[in-house]
Amino acid sequence: MVKILIEVRFHGRGGQGAVTAADLLAVAGFKEGYHTLSFPMFGAEKRGTPVVSFLRISDEPIVARDEVYNPDYVVVLDPTVMEAVNVVAGLKRGGMLIANYPKSSEDLKKEVKADEMGIKVATINATKMAMEVLGRPITNTAMVGAFGGATRLISLETLVEVVKEWFKGELAEKNAKLVEEAYRYVMEVCRDED
Amino acid sequence: MKKVVRGFYSVAYSVKLCKPNVICAYPITPQTEIVENLAAMYANGELGDAEYITAESEFGAASILVGASAAGARVFTATCSQGLILMSEVLFNAAGMRLPIVLVNTNRALSAPLSIWNDHQDSMAMRDAGIMQVYVENNQEAHDMIPQAYKVAENKKVLLPFMVCMDGYKLTHAYEPVDLLEQEMVDSFLPPYEPAAYLTTEKPLAFGCYAPPHIYMEFRVAMQQAMERAKEVMLEVFKEWAEVSGRDWGGHITLDFPESKIFVVAMGSVVGLLRKVVEELKSEGLSVGLIKIRTFRPFPVEELREALKDAEKVIVLDRSVSFGYEGPVSIDLKSAIYGYSSAEIYSFAVGLGGRDMPKDFLAKIIRDVAEGKEKPGFAFKGHQEFEEVIP
Numbered sequence: 007m008v009k010i011l012i013e014v015r016f017h018g019r020g021g022q023g024a025v026t027a028a029d030l031l032a033v034a035g036f037k038e039g040y041h042t043l044s045f046p047m048f049g050a051e052k053r054g055t056p057v058v059s060f061l062r063i064s065d066e067p068i069v070a071r072d073e074v075y076n077p078d079y080v081v082v083l084d085p086t087v088m089e090a091v092n093v094v095a096g097l098k099r100g101g102m103l104i105a106n107y108p109k110s111s112e113d114l115k116k117e118v119k120a121d122e123m124g125i126k127v128a129t130i131n132a133t134k135m136a137m138e139v140l141g142r143p144i145t146n147t148a149m150v151g152a153f154g155g156a157t158r159l160i161s162l163e164t165l166v167e168v169v170k171e172w173f174k175g176e177l178a179e180k181n182a183k184l185v186e187e188a189y190r191y192v193m194e195v196c197r198d199e200d
Numbered sequence: 201m202k203k204v205v206r207g208f209y210s211v212a213y214s215v216k217l218c219k220p221n222v223i224c225a226y227p228i229t230p231q232t233e234i235v236e237n238l239a240a241m242y243a244n245g246e247l248g249d250a251e252y253i254t255a256e257s258e259f260g261a262a263s264i265l266v267g268a269s270a271a272g273a274r275v276f277t278a279t280c281s282q283g284l285i286l287m288s289e290v291l292f293n294a295a296g297m298r299l300p301i302v303l304v305n306t307n308r309a310l311s312a313p314l315s316i317w318n319d320h321q322d323s324m325a326m327r328d329a330g331i332m333q334v335y336v337e338n339n340q341e342a343h344d345m346i347p348q349a350y351k352v353a354e355n356k357k358v359l360l361p362f363m364v365c366m367d368g369y370k371l372t373h374a375y376e377p378v379d380l381l382e383q384e385m386v387d388s389f390l391p392p393y394e395p396a397a398y399l400t401t402e403k404p405l406a407f408g409c410y411a412p413p414h415i416y417m418e419f420r421v422a423m424q425q426a427m428e429r430a431k432e433v434m435l436e437v438f439k440e441w442a443e444v445s446g447r448d449w450g451g452h453i454t455l456d457f458p459e460s461k462i463f464v465v466a467m468g469s470v471v472g473l474l475r476k477v478v479e480e481l482k483s484e485g486l487s488v489g490l491i492k493i494r495t496f497r498p499f500p501v502e503e504l505r506e507a508l509k510d511a512e513k514v515i516v517l518d519r520s521v522s523f524g525y526e527g528p529v530s531i532d533l534k535s536a537i538y539g540y541s542s543a544e545i546y547s548f549a550v551g552l553g554g555r556d557m558p559k560d561f562l563a564k565i566i567r568d569v570a571e572g573k574e575k576p577g578f579a580f581k582g583h584q585e586f587e588e589v590i591p
Contacts, residue, residue: 028375029206029375032204032375032376033204033375036203036204036377041377042204042375042376042377043374043375043376044374044375044376045369045370045373045374045375046369046373048230048316048317048369048373068376069338069472069473069475069476070472070473070476070559071370071371071374071469071470071472071473072473072556072557072558072559073556073558075558
């Protein structure tokens with residue numbers, strides 16, 4: 007059996023749903039046959055302050071509940087959090103930063119010294135996308151879609167199914183749309199990079 | 201059915217299946233979502249004829265449950281930290297009145313300084329109350345423990361409160377796969393509660409009344425005897441659970457690699473990662489085994505004596521401190537094996553107030569002890585070195 011352990015760290019600001027993003031992917035990953043574990047680094051979180059959450063995906067039961075220090079992926083829900091936090095700290099060589107970022111991925115690569123670190127970078131203007139679809143700058147579902155499109159670990163169908171179970175009514179439909187748009191966008195971006 | 205759920209829900213859902221008559225609680229992080237889930241189930245009419253009572257404090261919540269339990273109800277509450285110690289006056293009473301209250305403590309540090317994060321200082325403060333304490337490793341074990349807790353507590357040979365201790369955040373806030381129990385299975389495992397004695401106008405009784413010196417001590421002797429019987433009842437219930445659920449969580453302790461020279465002893469959610477660390481060190485050739493203490497009260501004295509009789513070094517990882525001495529698990533373990541084992545005891549206080557315990561940190565502790573870099577006795581591990589300013 008192939009031994010898989012994928013560790014992900016999410017950075018956002020309180021209120022944007024960084025915790026829910028990790029949780030949604032834990033539910034979706036399990037539906038795809040993986041063992042999953044998500045948990046927040048619960049601080050004195052308030053709306054607007056930087057928050058962190060974690061996700062582990064594996065093909066065997068997950069027993070490690072310590073924080074993720076060397077993630078394979080870092081997902082950033084808010085571009086401004088990168089001014090306050092070194093989001094790429096500990097990111098593995100060959101790992102990937104998937105960020106909500108209004109400028110080009112080239113700009114972000116320079117900013118985080120991606121070449122020096124040997125990491126890949128994928129960007130998406132998730133705030134703009136969320137404003138268009140939801141009418142609110144809540145970027146967690148867009149970044150769930152972005153993670154799916156960048157990693158292809160979890161199918162779009164499963165992500166949409168999980169988002170529709172998680173939210174209710176119109177919010178479910180809108181978030182499902184947002185997931186799909188972000189998934190397809192980032193999948194294209196990553197395909198162009200390769 | 202196996203489903204990814206949050207720790208809170210794994211507990212609340214299991215409580216629902218146990219059909220409590222009265223649920224009463226006061227919110228405190230990281231417990232709140234357990235009773236929020238139960239409140240939602242109550243509002244949706246999923247809790248049958250259960251009463252859900254909101255209290256003005258943890259003291260009030262525990263008091264209401266003492267009344268309800270004395271009236272013959274199956275009851276539930278959840279709390280932690282400051283909430284648990286605010287309940288403490290009532291909980292010592294509940295134990296003395298022999299009320300089989302089941303509560304979940306989502307382990308959290310005690311103030312001051314204020315910390316909402318996880319360690320075991322809160323439940324350790326209840327050590328001498330006459331309350332059974334079981335520490336769980338993951339959310340499946342927490343889910344499974346609730347029906348077992350009622351079955352043990354309500355057994356007429358026992359009749360004592362039962363506290364399920366689960367690490368705050370590390371378990372409560374984690375989403376992970378949990379095989380959710382079926383109502384039918386819980387119904388056949390856990391019969392309805394039939395109190396031995398209860399408050400009724402037809403046959404008036406008093407609970408917890410005045411006991412002068414000529415009679416008080418006998419009640420306390422009876423509590424100790426009940427705890428001793430609880431050890432046996434727990435083993436029966438744990439065994440039955442393994443048979444009906446297919447999940448065997450072990451007895452009072454679990455023991456990995458019994459032939460080892462060095463043993464690590466721990467409780468709670470760190471055990472999973474610790475097991476992995478021990479397995480890796482074992483494969484490197486280190487003679488190291490793991491003991492998970494599940495039941496802290498009653499304490500697994502005989503089991504530890506047997507497991508550690510040939511041990512050379514024992515590392516105890518405590519998540520709390522009895523200030524002026526050392527970690528309470530270590531204190532109890534030393535007392536238990538005195539005269540039965542000549543092992544050196546390394547007592548380390550770790551992970552206080554949510555201090556993370558990464559894999560390398562745990563491995564280093566074990567390696568350092570194995571290589572003779574540590575002295576037996578008590579020490580803190582994982583803190584920053586600092587110079588204390590004495591004003």
